Amino acid sequence: MSMNNKKKKAETCGQICIHDDIVEKVQQNMPEENNLYDLAELFKVFGDSTRIKIIWALFESEMCVCDIAYLLNMTQSAISHQLRVLKASKLVRSRRSGKTIYYSLADSHIKQIFELGMEHITEE
Amino acid sequence: MSMNNKKKKAETCGQICIHDDIVEKVQQNMPEENNLYDLAELFKVFGDSTRIKIIWALFESEMCVCDIAYLLNMTQSAISHQLRVLKASKLVRSRRSGKTIYYSLADSHIKQIFELGMEHITEE
DNA sequence: ATAACATATGAACAATTGTTCATATGTTAT
């Protein structure tokens, strides 16, 4: 009977280098796989300068699609596509007034997250 | 003499919909283009679940490449490539001890950023 | 009903990205 009973994470490295005690301790304190995945998805949304600009613009004021396109010197279509992404992540909400649709921020954490990110960037 | 003197952000939308006053106010409060770009680059680094996992693991303890590969059940090569990305963004630092190289976090903001991100995700 | 405006959306394309594979580099014990 060969020792193939521990399939998962067995022969990843296979060497002696692994610090079992540390790895085990770390493993116990890791958040759920799903949450880590969702967190990556959230940051992926922040990981595009067009979306960053849209969000930062909305910090200041609610705006319509046309305003944002004009402000960022981009196509209405490009902005619409990105707003859809932001809305899907519940970062932005919209309200209609006649023909125009106004977008605004839907989450209070975003500004803090961005400011902390700025701190990292503007260091040293 | 035609009115082609305002090239930039002129015919983006071209319609009447633009709220000049709001756009102007927003424009004045926007951070520098470069900073916005760098911020997006930073979040892009966070926008991958492998890197998220590596960082979260390092919250708990310094670890060597082999440990991380084992913990995440991934190739040593894959982890090495990602650590390089993290190092380039100054999120992680490394120290050598004999043959093994230990990685640890290099920035104090990361944890706060991640925790705020988690709050957004785990809402409603 | 119709024309004009504001926004949304699908397909297509170029560009970017994460992993794998093979192999190079660096370190230690012998």
Added chain:
DNA sequence: ATAACATATGAACAATTGTTCATATGTTAT
């Protein structure tokens, strides 16, 4: 010097992504 280990790295490939273009949908004034 050499073998074994730990890590780094380049090329290749599939997969993902942002913008453009054309056009659809929704609203209002006439």
